[in-house]
Amino acid sequence: MAGSTDNRPPGAGHGGPAVPPPLWLLAELTYRCPLHCVFCYNPTRYASTGAELSTAQWVDVMRQARALGAAQLGFSGGEPLLRDDLEELVREARGLGFYTNLITSGVGLSPARARRLKDAGLDHVQLSFQDSTRELNDFLSHTRTFELKQQVARTIKEHDWPMVLNCVLHRHNLPHVGAIIEMALALQAEYLELANAQYYGWAWLNRDQLMPTREQLREAEAVVQSWRERIGSRCRLLFVVPDYFEERPKACMNGWGSVFLSIAPDGLAMPCHNARDLPGLSLPHVGEHGIADIWQRSQAFNAYRGEDWMREPCRSCDERHKDFGGCRCQAFLLTGDAAATDPVCAKSPAHGQIVELVRSAPARRHIPLVFRSDAHSRALG
Numbered sequence: 001m002a003g004s005t006d007n008r009p010p011g012a013g014h015g016g017p018a019v020p021p022p023l024w025l026l027a028e029l030t031y032r033c034p035l036h037c038v039f040c041y042n043p044t045r046y047a048s049t050g051a052e053l054s055t056a057q058w059v060d061v062m063r064q065a066r067a068l069g070a071a072q073l074g075f076s077g078g079e080p081l082l083r084d085d086l087e088e089l090v091r092e093a094r095g096l097g098f099y100t101n102l103i104t105s106g107v108g109l110s111p112a113r114a115r116r117l118k119d120a121g122l123d124h125v126q127l128s129f130q131d132s133t134r135e136l137n138d139f140l141s142h143t144r145t146f147e148l149k150q151q152v153a154r155t156i157k158e159h160d161w162p163m164v165l166n167c168v169l170h171r172h173n174l175p176h177v178g179a180i181i182e183m184a185l186a187l188q189a190e191y192l193e194l195a196n197a198q199y200y201g202w203a204w205l206n207r208d209q210l211m212p213t214r215e216q217l218r219e220a221e222a223v224v225q226s227w228r229e230r231i232g233s234r235c236r237l238l239f240v241v242p243d244y245f246e247e248r249p250k251a252c253m254n255g256w257g258s259v260f261l262s263i264a265p266d267g268l269a270m271p272c273h274n275a276r277d278l279p280g281l282s283l284p285h286v287g288e289h290g291i292a293d294i295w296q297r298s299q300a301f302n303a304y305r306g307e308d309w310m311r312e313p314c315r316s317c318d319e320r321h322k323d324f325g326g327c328r329c330q331a332f333l334l335t336g337d338a339a340a341t342d343p344v345c346a347k348s349p350a351h352g353q354i355v356e357l358v359r360s361a362p363a364r365r366h367i368p369l370v371f372r373s374d375a376h377s378r379a380l381g
């Protein structure tokens, strides 16, 4: 029986029934993955986390989140197809009225499995690619998956799913952005997300190797814009610039504890899937606390909710309603203080650090890439 999260510090935020419900439930079903991406967003210490939730526990989480008001459900990981109960979870989610998304590397999406997921009611699929060339795709994921992903993309279209292709960009594949768009068009993707690597998780370890130049970004953005003009709405192209090249931060998670409720494979509930690495958070476990209680009253979900936690320069800034002071994980990684203004912001006293990191990255490119693997994760834990 779930208990009450009675650990909210005084004045920590906006707990209680007035908190609007989450829109998204992100179910990170497993940290296991057959790929070894150098920019993987999973925590670097994933190998030392606890046992995965059971099917019954996930069903319970979904029922509670839906009752609270969540409407969209993302099944992600790791590779969610490694869970044999995925079809069962999709069926349950659909029955509850969720709009369901599968976020996958494609490994394991055979035609037979696709048919079962279609029958279970899966609404939407996001498939990741590493590059338009076999060479770079296979190198960056440390697997031979290029052809398999092409086949999976065809399978997705044969099952009439709307398809988002996702490709993480960085200095190795930015020159290929035109070819990546051509590939997405050939595979009939409705949407192509060209998201430059952000430096958390494994990408934090490989930051200097992945860091593009301003020139590369400018050229790639111009290529994307010219394709947008040519193809109109045939395939929508989203190009996300790396934070380090901006002067204002993104509205991370659309505001802490505002839209996203993320549940890690071991059952820890998080306002952001990187929150495990932030100090001072008492992350609640779904086996010990009810979802409504976690969302509304837990210390972790209230720690940076709203604006009460902000310091200067954010506290008196007229842009604070737009970006909520930026990303807490980025602030912590770069300043050691999770409540600091995100150093991406030019108003942050630490902004010069980012400028210097971008400037000096080429001098550190002799450091070898670290591929995501259980062995590396255990060594880092």
Ligand code: SF4
Binding pocket: 033, 034, 035, 036, 037, 039, 040, 041, 042, 077, 078, 079, 104, 105, 128, 372
């Ligand atoms: S980023 Fe790569 S290694 Fe990480 S979960 Fe996704 S496919 Fe797996």
Ligand code: SF4
Binding pocket: 248, 249, 313, 314, 315, 317, 318, 319, 320, 321, 323, 324, 325, 326, 341, 342, 345, 346, 347, 348
């Ligand atoms: S000072 Fe804070 S609120 Fe203002 S723009 Fe920068 S990060 Fe946003």
